[in-house]
Structures are given as C-alpha cells and as structure tokens.
Amino acid sequence: MPRLLNVRPRGGGRLLLGLLPILLLVLVYLLASTARHAANAHDKILPTIGAMAEQVRVMGFEADPQTGHVPLVVDTIASLRRLAAGIGLAAATTLLLGLSIGLLPVVRSVLGPLVAGIAVIPPIAVLPILFIVMGLGETSKIALIFVGLTPFMVRDLASFVAAIPEEQLVKAQTLGAGTWLVAARVALPQALPRLIESLRFSLGPAWVFLISAEAIASDVGLGYRIFLVRRYLAMDVILPYVAWISILAVMMDLGLSALSRAAFPWAHNARAR
Amino acid sequence: MSVLSFRDVWVEYGEKIVLEKVTLDVADGAFVSIVGPSGAGKSTFLRLALGQEAPSRGRIYLDGEPLRAEPGPDRGVVFQKYSVFPHMTVLKNVMFGVQCSDRRRSARDEAVEMLRHVGLGDNLSAYPSALSGGMQQRLAIAQALITRPRILLLDEPFGALDPGVRLDMHELITALWREHGLTILMVTHDIKEAFKLGTRVIAIDKRRRDPQAPHRFGSTAVYDFPLEKANARVPAELAHLAQPAA
Numbered sequence: 001m002p003r004l005l006n007v008r009p010r011g012g013g014r015l016l017l018g019l020l021p022i023l024l025l026v027l028v029y030l031l032a033s034t035a036r037h038a039a040n041a042h043d044k045i046l047p048t049i050g051a052m053a054e055q056v057r058v059m060g061f062e063a064d065p066q067t068g069h070v071p072l073v074v075d076t077i078a079s080l081r082r083l084a085a086g087i088g089l090a091a092a093t094t095l096l097l098g099l100s101i102g103l104l105p106v107v108r109s110v111l112g113p114l115v116a117g118i119a120v121i122p123p124i125a126v127l128p129i130l131f132i133v134m135g136l137g138e139t140s141k142i143a144l145i146f147v148g149l150t151p152f153m154v155r156d157l158a159s160f161v162a163a164i165p166e167e168q169l170v171k172a173q174t175l176g177a178g179t180w181l182v183a184a185r186v187a188l189p190q191a192l193p194r195l196i197e198s199l200r201f202s203l204g205p206a207w208v209f210l211i212s213a214e215a216i217a218s219d220v221g222l223g224y225r226i227f228l229v230r231r232y233l234a235m236d237v238i239l240p241y242v243a244w245i246s247i248l249a250v251m252m253d254l255g256l257s258a259l260s261r262a263a264f265p266w267a268h269n270a271r272a273r
Numbered sequence: 274m275s276v277l278s279f280r281d282v283w284v285e286y287g288e289k290i291v292l293e294k295v296t297l298d299v300a301d302g303a304f305v306s307i308v309g310p311s312g313a314g315k316s317t318f319l320r321l322a323l324g325q326e327a328p329s330r331g332r333i334y335l336d337g338e339p340l341r342a343e344p345g346p347d348r349g350v351v352f353q354k355y356s357v358f359p360h361m362t363v364l365k366n367v368m369f370g371v372q373c374s375d376r377r378r379s380a381r382d383e384a385v386e387m388l389r390h391v392g393l394g395d396n397l398s399a400y401p402s403a404l405s406g407g408m409q410q411r412l413a414i415a416q417a418l419i420t421r422p423r424i425l426l427l428d429e430p431f432g433a434l435d436p437g438v439r440l441d442m443h444e445l446i447t448a449l450w451r452e453h454g455l456t457i458l459m460v461t462h463d464i465k466e467a468f469k470l471g472t473r474v475i476a477i478d479k480r481r482r483d484p485q486a487p488h489r490f491g492s493t494a495v496y497d498f499p500l501e502k503a504n505a506r507v508p509a510e511l512a513h514l515a516q517p518a519a
Contacts (some may be wrong), residue, residue, distance in 0.1 A: 165355035170325060171413075172358075173344035175420055176373035185369065189360045266360050266400040 047236035053234045059225075065148070071225060080248070082138065083210055086145025091148075091199060094153040095191070101154065101188050102161025104179070113239065115154050123148035124212060141213040148209040149202045153195070160194045161187050193267035195258040202254050207249060254267040276301050276456045277322060282331035283491065284464050293491035295331070297475065299424070304450055304457045306471030308464050313478050314492040315460045320430050320457060323350060332450050336423060336464065346374065351423035353429040356413035357401045363388065363412055364397040370420040377446050384419060391415045391445060407438035411445065417452065427459035443470060473500045 009017050033046040047055075060072035067074075100107040100117065127144055134140040164187060172182045214223030222245055228236045261268050275298035284292040299305050309315050312317060320326040327342035334340060334345060350356070357366050366382055371380030388394055391411040393404075401409055410430060417425060427446075431439045447470060450457055460468050466476050476496040480497045490496055 141414035166325075167352040168358060170323060170344045171350060171352070171356055171416070172369075172373075174323070174346060174348055174350050174417070175370035176346035176420070177369075181373055186358060264360070266402065269402040270402065 001103055018183055019177055036075055044233045044235055047239065048190075051236045052240050055234075056240050059237060059240070073242075074220055075222045075225050075241075076244070076248070079210060079214065079222040081144065082141050082205060082213075082221070085138075085142045086210070087149065087199065087202070087206055089142070089146045090149040090153060090202070091195060093150050094198070095155050095195060096153050096156025096187075097150075097154045098195075099161055099183060099187055101158035102191075108162075109157070112158075114150055115158075119151035121151075123209060127213065127216070136217040141210065142150050145209045146211045148205055152205075153198050153202060156198045157195055161191055164190060189264075190267075193195070193260050193264040200256050203249055203252055203256075207245065276297060276303075276336060277458065278334040278337075279321075280334070281322065282328040282333060282401065284314070284321065284326070285329040285491070289488040291326075292321075292351065292477075292493065294493050295429055297494055299456060299458060301456055302454055304455075304470060304472045305459070305462045306467035306474045307458065307477060308467045308474060309463065309477040309492065311462065313320075315462075316479060318477065319426055319458070319460050321346060322426055337468050341438075346420055347408045347423045348426055349416055349417035349420065349424070350426045350428065351410065351413045351430045354409075355434050357409055357416060359401050362398050363393055363404070366412055367419050370416060374420065380419075384415075387415045387419050388412075400471060405438075407434050407442060407500075411475070414446065414449070418449065418455075419447070421453075424458060426458045427457060427461075429461055430459065430479075432462065439466075446470065459488035468500065472500055474500065 012087045029046065032047070033043075033048055036043040036046050037048060056072075060070065063070050097115070098112065101111055102108070123144060126147060127140075128146070131141040136144055168186055169182055172186050179184065210221075211223035211226070214221040215227040220223040222241055226238050226241050277299040279295045279297050282292060282295040283290070295318070307318060307414070308313055315508060317326065322340075324340060324343045332339060356462070358369065361369065364381070367384040367387055368380050371383060385397065388397060393408060393411055393415065394410055396404065396408065401412065404412065413430075430446075431442050434442060435505065441468070443466070447458075449455065459470065475494050475498075477492045478495045479490050479492050480495055481490045501512070
C-alpha cells in the first residue's frame with residue numbers, strides 16, 4: 001500500500017472522486033427537504049426539486065405579464081453588462097497603471113504610495129459615496145466593481161512587472177530598444193497572461209460587488225431579484241438563481257483560462273521562465 | 274586602438290569601496306577574461322561597462338567617446354540566465370534586435386542565417402522554455418551578435434552549463450570571435466576557462482586588506498596577462514584561484 005501522499009488518482013477515477021462530494025451534497029439536500037416536507041407540506045426553506053424546476057420555468061422561460069420580459073433573461077443581461085463594463089474598465093486601467101508602475105521607477109515613486117493607500121479601503125465603504133456622487137443608476141454599480149478590483153489588480157500586476165529579471169530589460173536596451181519598445185514588446189506581452197490570471201481571481205470579488213450594488217439600489221439584475229424575492233422567503237427562486245450565477249462564474253473562469261492558453265502558449269509551459 | 278578604456282575608475286557605495294584606481298584599455302579584437310574571487314567586484318566591473326552603473330570617480334570611454342551610464346546598442350551582452358525573452362520564439366528573439374533599429378526591415382533571413390550559425394537552425398519556432406540551457410545560451414549569443422555590437426560582454430555565460438556542453442560553447446564562442454572579429458570582455462569564476470579562451474586575462478582583487486576595516490579598500494587589477502594562445506596555462510601565482518568551478 002503506497003503512502004497517502006503518493007496516491008495519484010487519474011482519468012475517470014479523478015472525475016468520479018470530484019463528483020462524489022457534489023452528489024453527496026445533493027443527496028443530503030434531498031433527504032432534508034423530504035423530511036421537512038413530510039412534517040409541513042408548505043415548507044418554503046428547503047423547496048423540492050419539482051418546485052424549483054417550476055420556478056425555473058416561470059422565471060426563465062415565461063414573460064412576466066406586467067413587463068413583457070422574461071425575468072431571468074433580463075436579469076442576466078443587466079448583470080453581465082455591469083460586470084463586463086466594470087471588469088473591462090478595471091483591466092484597462094490595470095494594464096496602464098500596473099505596467100507603468102512596475103516598469104518605471106519614477107511612476108512607482110509617484111503613484112506607489114497612493115495605490116497602496118487606496119487598496120486598503122474596503123470598497124463597500126465607498127459605495128454610499130458612489131451613490132451620492134453618481135446617482136443610483138448604472139454608473140455607480142459599474143464604479144463599485146471598478147473601485148473594488150482595480151487597486152488590488154494594479155498592485156499585483158505592478159509587482160509582477162517589477163519582478164521581470166533586470167537582465168531582460170538590459171538585454172533589450174543593448175539591442176536598441178528604448179523605454180517605449182521595452183514596455184510594448186518586453187513587459188506588455190509578459191504582463192498580459194498575468195492580467196488574465198489576476199482577472200480570474202478577481203471574478204469572485206467582482207460578483208460580490210455587483211450583487212451588493214444591485215441589492216441596495218436597482219430594478220433589474222440577478223442580485224436585485226434574489227433580494228426582492230427574499231421578502232417572500234422564495235427559496236425556490238433564490239437557489240436556482242444562485243446556481244445560475246455559479247454556472248456563469250465558472251464559464252467565465254474557464255473562458256479566461258482557455259483564452260490565456262490559446263493566446264499565450266509560452267506562459268503555460270511546465271518550465272515557465 | 275582601444276575599444277573600451279577605464280581611466281582611474283572608483284566605485285563606492287557609501288563607506289564601502291568596491292573598485293579603486295582601475296585603469297585599463299581593451300584593444301580592438303581582444304578576448305579579455307576577467308577573473309577574481311567572489312565578491313571582488315567582477316560583476317560591478319561588467320555593470321560599469323554595460324552602463325547599468327556609473328563610476329563614483331573616473332571615466333569610461335567607448336571608442337574614445339565618454340560612455341553614457343545606460344545600456345546601449347553598441348554593447349552586446351550575454352548573462353548567465355534570463356538573457357532571452359520567454360514570450361518570443363527563437364526566431365523572434367533574434368529578429369527583435371534588428372527591428373529595434375529599423376522598424377521596416379523584417380530581418381528574417383539575417384536572423385535565420387545567424388541561428389544556423391550557432392546551431393539552432395532547426396528550432397526557429399520553439400519557445401526558449403523548450404530549449405536546454407546550452408541552447409538558450411546559443412540563442413542569447415545569436416541575439417546579441419545580430420546587431421553587430423562594438424564589444425560583446427559576457428557575464429559568467431557558461432557558468433550554469435554541464436561540463437560537456439560548456440566545451441561545445443567554448444568552441445562556438447572562439448569560432449564566432451575569430452570569424453566576426455569580435456572584441457569580447459568575459460567575466461568568469463572559472464580560471465581555466467579564462468586562460469583557455471582569453472587573449473588576455475585580468476585578475477581583480479584587493480591589493481591591500483585592513484582587518485579592522487576590510488570595506489575601506491577596493492579591488493583593482495592585480496594581474497594582467499597578455500597571452501599567446503599556444504601556451505595558455507594557468508600561471509603559478511594564480512593557481513590558488515583555480516578552484517573547481519562552483
């Protein structure tokens with residue numbers, strides 16, 4: 001019998017092992033739900049699979065008679081728009097600031113302390129400021145995601161760029177490259193896969209900021225809907241919505257990972273750098 | 274004619290003196306090896322020539338012109354590692370230098386020819402991480418030579434390689450030096466390598482030591498041997514330095 005440390009599951013076995021806790025969790029839920037419904041047929045806390053499927057049909061495939069829209073569809077589109085705008089702005093700013101802070105000591109001296117200071121402010125604490133300054137519309141929600149992600153991502157990318165071996169920067173200069181060419185052809189291409197990785201780590205926080213902003217002031221969006229139906233203890237809507245959010249988040253993560261592998265194969269070799 | 278001249282160069286970090294009174298000339302076409310114990314300032318010496326660092330006192334001239342304290346295309350360099358760009362293919366790594374000086378020229382043929390010359394003709398589209406240590410150094414040399422620098426600076430270029438690979442690299446660099454009429458300044462801690470490759474070996478070390486304040490005396494060129502290639506052997510005075518390479 002090999003030591004536990006040396007037991008490596010492979011192929012189908014690994015897939016099966018990964019499914020095991022998920023199936024177990026589903027089983028526990030079904031047992032608990034059945035037990036609660038046996039005691040009270042109108043239980044709302046742990047809805048049956050059937051009740052949830054019915055709500056998925058109502059929310060996801062039928063137009064609301066008042067608005068004429070399918071709630072899940074309009075909520076998803078609204079939320080994804082806000083996420084894309086916030087994350088996109090954060091990524092663009094990160095690229096610009098992270099590259100210049102990491103590569104240019106002058107910019108690091110000027111902006112380093114400011115970014116470090118801003119990064120420790122809890123973003124939710126500035127949400128009221130955003131609402132006051134930008135109103136309750138789309139701008140303040142996008143701004144919260146932007147404010148929440150950017151300082152962390154800038155610091156990560158700046159320290160990554162600063163850690164590019166000095167040998168490479170000197171080498172590029174001996175080949176005739178100036179500041180601009182070193183930034184564009186040495187630092188930028190190496191920073192891009194790191195930016196994608198940092199975006200993947202930021203997806204979780206981005207969703208937190210999105211749902212928070214939608215919960216407080218919104219009339220459409222996945223977070224808005226969840227907090228709306230909470231008033232009626234509508235767990236049969238909340239649980240499918242949460243599952244849908246996790247599916248969206250996993251797809252984004254896989255998408256970014258695939259993008260990085262396709263665009264930057266050199267960054268994914270076993271012996272990187 | 275001298276390509277690179279040091280005139281009474283001092284390097285001090287606060288109280289600590291690293292190099293003192295270094296005066297020497299590197300002749301056109303010379304292969305100068307610099308040896309010395311660890312911490313003697315070999316690397317500082319090379320950083321000066323590269324322009325990564327400016328001397329505290331004294332002057333450095335390249336082809337008679339005062340050297341700007343910035344790396345530039347007139348000096349090529351090969352470091353022990355991290356010399357090549359991991360995000361570019363072998364071919365792009367070599368083309369980079371030509372494209373920096375002339376944006377319109379693709380320089381593909383030139384780069385392919387240079388890569389064939391160093392033995393990487395079959396690896397044009399590979400990324401550096403797929404190459405062995407010796408092949409990466411071949412690439413770094415090709416990359417440095419494509420821009421035809423006035424002087425090639427080598428910083429322990431073969432220090433991380435296996436002994437057999439190191440011998441191949443010795444042959445390659447000697448052949449390139451002869452064919453291209455290069456001027457080379459190589460820092461190494463392997464004294465046998467220094468004497469095998471160089472036409473001149475300079476040892477830098479402290480001339481005096483003060484046990485109470487060891488940092489107050491810097492290193493300078495303590496030995497300077499012009500060599501005939503025929504009898505390039507390690508002389509008795511330097512035998513104590515000829516420890517096995519780390």
